[in-house]
Amino acid sequence: TKWIYSFGAGHNEGNAGMRNLLGGKGANLAEMANIGLPVPPGFTITTEVCSAFYDNGRAYPQDLSEQLEAAMAQVESAMGLRFGDANAPLLVSVRSGARVSMPGMMDTVLNLGLNDVTVEGLVKSSGDSRFAWDSYRRFIQMYGSVVLNVPHHRFEDILEQAKRELDKEDDTALTAEDWQLVVKDYKSIVQNETGKPFPEEPKDQLWGAIGAVFGSWMNPRANTYRKLHDIPASWGTAVNVQSMVFGNMGTDCATGVCFTRDPSTGENIFYGEYLINAQGEDVVAGIRTPQPMSADRATPDQNPMEKTLPGAYQELLRVRELLERHYKDMQDIEFTVQSNKLYMLQTRNGKRTAAAALRIAIDMAQEGLITQEEAITRVPPSSLDQLLHPVLDPKAERTQLARGLPASPGAATGIIAFSAEDVEDLAAKGEDVILVRIETSPEDVHGMHAARGVLTTRGGMTSHAAVVARGMGRVCVAGAGSITVDYKAQTMSVNGHTLKAGDWLTLDGGTGAIYLGRVPTIPPSLSGDFSTLMGWADSVRRLGVRANAETPEDAETARRFGAEGIGLCRTEHMFFGPDRIGHVRQMIMAEDPKVRTRAIDALLPFQRDDFTALFRIMAGLPVTIRLLDPPLHEFLPHGEAELKDVAAALGQDVEALRARRSALSEANPMLGHRGCRLGISHPEIYAMQVRAIAEAALAISKETGKSVIPEIMIPLVGTKAELDLVRKSCEAVIKSVLEEQGAELSYLIGTMIELPRAAITADKIAESADFFSFGTNDLTQTALGLSRDDAGSFLPAYVDKGLLPQDPFISIDREGVGALVRMGVEKGRATKPKLKLGICGEHGGDPLSITFFEEVGLDYVSCSPFRVPVARLASAQAAL
Numbered sequence: 001t002k003w004i005y006s007f008g009a010g011h012n013e014g015n016a017g018m019r020n021l022l023g024g025k026g027a028n029l030a031e032m033a034n035i036g037l038p039v040p041p042g043f044t045i046t047t048e049v050c051s052a053f054y055d056n057g058r059a060y061p062q063d064l065s066e067q068l069e070a071a072m073a074q075v076e077s078a079m080g081l082r083f084g085d086a087n088a089p090l091l092v093s094v095r096s097g098a099r100v101s102m103p104g105m106m107d108t109v110l111n112l113g114l115n116d117v118t119v120e121g122l123v124k125s126s127g128d129s130r131f132a133w134d135s136y137r138r139f140i141q142m143y144g145s146v147v148l149n150v151p152h153h154r155f156e157d158i159l160e161q162a163k164r165e166l167d168k169e170d171d172t173a174l175t176a177e178d179w180q181l182v183v184k185d186y187k188s189i190v191q192n193e194t195g196k197p198f199p200e201e202p203k204d205q206l207w208g209a210i211g212a213v214f215g216s217w218m219n220p221r222a223n224t225y226r227k228l229h230d231i232p233a234s235w236g237t238a239v240n241v242q243s244m245v246f247g248n249m250g251t252d253c254a255t256g257v258c259f260t261r262d263p264s265t266g267e268n269i270f271y272g273e274y275l276i277n278a279q280g281e282d283v284v285a286g287i288r289t290p291q292p293m294s295a296d297r298a299t300p301d302q303n304p305m306e307k308t309l310p311g312a313y314q315e316l317l318r319v320r321e322l323l324e325r326h327y328k329d330m331q332d333i334e335f336t337v338q339s340n341k342l343y344m345l346q347t348r349n350g351k352r353t354a355a356a357a358l359r360i361a362i363d364m365a366q367e368g369l370i371t372q373e374e375a376i377t378r379v380p381p382s383s384l385d386q387l388l389h390p391v392l393d394p395k396a397e398r399t400q401l402a403r404g405l406p407a408s409p410g411a412a413t414g415i416i417a418f419s420a421e422d423v424e425d426l427a428a429k430g431e432d433v434i435l436v437r438i439e440t441s442p443e444d445v446h447g448m449h450a451a452r453g454v455l456t457t458r459g460g461m462t463s464h465a466a467v468v469a470r471g472m473g474r475v476c477v478a479g480a481g482s483i484t485v486d487y488k489a490q491t492m493s494v495n496g497h498t499l500k501a502g503d504w505l506t507l508d509g510g511t512g513a514i515y516l517g518r519v520p521t522i523p524p525s526l527s528g529d530f531s532t533l534m535g536w537a538d539s540v541r542r543l544g545v546r547a548n549a550e551t552p553e554d555a556e557t558a559r560r561f562g563a564e565g566i567g568l569c570r571t572e573h574m575f576f577g578p579d580r581i582g583h584v585r586q587m588i589m590a591e592d593p594k595v596r597t598r599a600i601d602a603l604l605p606f607q608r609d610d611f612t613a614l615f616r617i618m619a620g621l622p623v624t625i626r627l628l629d630p631p632l633h634e635f636l637p638h639g640e641a642e643l644k645d646v647a648a649a650l651g652q653d654v655e656a657l658r659a660r661r662s663a664l665s666e667a668n669p670m671l672g673h674r675g676c677r678l679g680i681s682h683p684e685i686y687a688m689q690v691r692a693i694a695e696a697a698l699a700i701s702k703e704t705g706k707s708v709i710p711e712i713m714i715p716l717v718g719t720k721a722e723l724d725l726v727r728k729s730c731e732a733v734i735k736s737v738l739e740e741q742g743a744e745l746s747y748l749i750g751t752m753i754e755l756p757r758a759a760i761t762a763d764k765i766a767e768s769a770d771f772f773s774f775g776t777n778d779l780t781q782t783a784l785g786l787s788r789d790d791a792g793s794f795l796p797a798y799v800d801k802g803l804l805p806q807d808p809f810i811s812i813d814r815e816g817v818g819a820l821v822r823m824g825v826e827k828g829r830a831t832k833p834k835l836k837l838g839i840c841g842e843h844g845g846d847p848l849s850i851t852f853f854e855e856v857g858l859d860y861v862s863c864s865p866f867r868v869p870v871a872r873l874a875s876a877q878a879a880l
């Protein structure tokens with residue numbers, strides 16, 4: 001077997017396509033050598049050696065050492081130097097390199113090959129004894145800590161002590177003689193800690209470093225990282241051995257890192273930093289401040305590389321061009337300049353912000369470097385969220401108070417208010433307000449609307465606060481359990497801070513962080529690039545994208561973001577306006593059907609206006625209206641005052657009403673009197689809603705001359721019989737509206753599939769349904785037997801322990817809930833091949849879940865308005 005692949009100096013046996021065998025770093029070093037870039041000669045020991053090593057009880061393949069000697073000989077001849085030579089020694093670096101970059105493993109040993117004899121050779125060949133002895137002590141320090149496991153601080157302590165004794169502050173002030181003393185002390189530390197002398201023989205050093213790389217593949221930190229990121233242990237790591245070039249051999253030497261484009265804005269400029277007369281770890285350690293690469297980024301006191309090392313800089317510019325044209329993506333590169341000559345040490349696709357990803361994708365497509373389809377795949381859909389909301393000014397100082405769940409993205413700053421009423425009052429006076437609640441309920445919606453952001457101390461990612469805030473595009477941090485809220489005292493306390501109503505607070509809904517005081521935010525920029533990418537995405541996606549919206553404001557936002565209709569209008573959210581809630585309470589609390597009818601009649605004009613507004617905004621696009629689906633308890637009168645109001649309106653005794661309230665309250669409201677069950681026990685409610693829908697549809701058809709086809713959706717259906725019953729009464733109502741008006745109307749009546757029984761019997765239910773919309777929030781809750789409202793307290797621990805791959809309320813549980821969806825699709829279409837299928841649970845805006853919905857062949861996804869762009873892009877990627 002071939003265990004080793006050479007690169008550089010005319011011996012290039014690998015390429016970028018061999019990432020699995022050579023690891024990311026090794027494959028790219030070979031690739032750079034292939035395209036003629038200056039790569040110091042070296043070789044890669046393959047990942048197969050790592051696998052063989054572990055398969056054979058930590059023993060190397062027999063012929064490895066023979067191949068290693070041959071590879072070293074090639075490097076020696078390419079460099080014209082010999083490993084261990086007493087006059088001009090070859091030195092090498094040893095680095096790990098898995099298929100994907102993986103923290104937790106051994107990283108790098110530099111200057112390997114130095115010992116008491118070769119250091120003198122380095123003095124001669126470099127003509128610089130300070131440089132040689134400094135390199136030697138660096139080597140002992142690195143090798144000692146990463147290969148021999150001597151605690152790093154032991155070396156630091158010695159260095160500090162030496163500096164004290166020599167009365168020198170900076171490392172750079174130490175002379176060759178000083179470093180010789182340090183080397184001596186370092187070696188005795190190694191002897192003391194390991195019980196063995198520091199290995200002098202270069203070959204032993206090399207095998208030791210190789211063994212340390214392979215050994216680190218199975219260390220606990222690497223194992224944990226692999227588990228968290230689903231990286232199989234069988235992949236193994238490669239080892240890269242490369243001849244050293246020195247950036248610390250004088251003022252015509254340097255080391256640096258750069259990006260081929262600006263990684264924070266995406267602008268097509270050369271972006272990077274370098275340090276004169278330094279080795280890589282100096283940049284990382286932050287001992288000296290690096291200088292900018294190009295003059296237009298430099299302040300007057302800085303020395304841009306294009307001035308100080310113009311030759312090497314020109315060469316880098318050429319490399320930048322070449323790498324981008326070759327890899328067709330923005331590159332993150334490491335280089336060293338030795339005696340004015342440039343060497344490339346690494347290249348890889350660069351990490352970038354959402355804004356940069358967008359700009360780079362569009363620019364590269366327009367430059368002809370990549371296709372439009374490639375551009376679509378270059379932007380992570382979830383990152384778009386960052387672009388649609390204000391963000392914290394990155395330059396602003398901040399003090400973090402606590403952290404909750406990142407429930408709805410964006411940054412918001414404002415003064416604290418503890419009730420929806422207070423928020424409204426303050427907002428009306430022009431204040432920016434943050435609503436702080438233990439949890440929110442539908443009664444708080446008006447306050448959430450008036451607030452800049454919402455903070456709750458209880459509840460998960462699908463809690464009321466989270467869902468409603470996302471829908472409205474309000475910033476929300478939910479379930480910040482370390483905060484204590486005292487409504488009475490009007491305070492919130494955390495970590496020794498107590499904040500009062502009126503104090504400033506800042507939320508980052510993208511990270512869940514909560515900051516003390518006022519942290520400035522900057523507005524989003526929906527540049528031309530954004531709409532360009534969206535247009536490209538729309539041209540390739542198959543899935544339709546609708547929005548969950550019930551207010552005109554949300555419907556308009558949804559249209560602006562490109563929604564192709566409304567997939568879910570939750571009518572219960574329409575019942576909380578101050579002008580309506582009284583009627584709703586009467587409707588629910590009334591025992592006398594006549595009284596109930598009166599209350600319901602009072603609601604009809606409100607609902608008709610609501611639907612008319614939605615149909616008008618959606619201008620002929622489909623609108624799915626779901627009939628009332630309340631957890632009943634949310635509508636019951638809570639306090640004494642409310643109870644009295646309702647009693648007065650109903651002309652009833654308060655005591656009788658109190659008894660009625662306790663009769664109606666449920667131990668388990670989410671599994672209780674909600675959804676179509678309520679419509680079945682009180683058919684008048686659904687009748688009123690259906691009448692409002694029909695009348696609104698007819699009105700808008702008349703107004704616009706275009707027919708509106710409403711989609712009426714029945715919630716929480718578990719059996720075909722339920723749907724049949726509700727469907728029949730809906731049809732009767734529509735018939736009488738049409739007769740009254742002498743008009744015609746096309747309409748659809750469909751159902752949510754959000755109970756396991758509905759998915760399992762979808763073939764039967766489909767007989768009575770014109771469409772299905774999967775309610776994956778309730779389907780997840782009922783399939784896993786996991787409360788939407790309470791799971792937040794323990795679910796994160798489940799994910800941490802790996803019991804669940806991710807929060808099933810955020811990303812669909814493919815294996816369980818997904819199987820129910822698939823069954824619902826197959827059974828539904830077996831009955832009606834053309835049955836229209838959608839999804840309107842929170843998963844409709846989650847990119848991973850969207851991949852699944854594409855796979856099972858749904859017709860559309862529906863999500864909160866601010867996630868519409870995310871869903872458009874994710875659907876396009878799923879289709880490619």
Ligand code: PEP
Pocket residue numbers: 568570629754774775776777778779840841842
């Ligand atoms: C669902 O259950 O997925 C759904 C969309 O309905 P709701 O969230 O209103 O229960």
Ligand code: MG
Pocket residue numbers: 754775777778
């Ligand atoms: Mg539901």
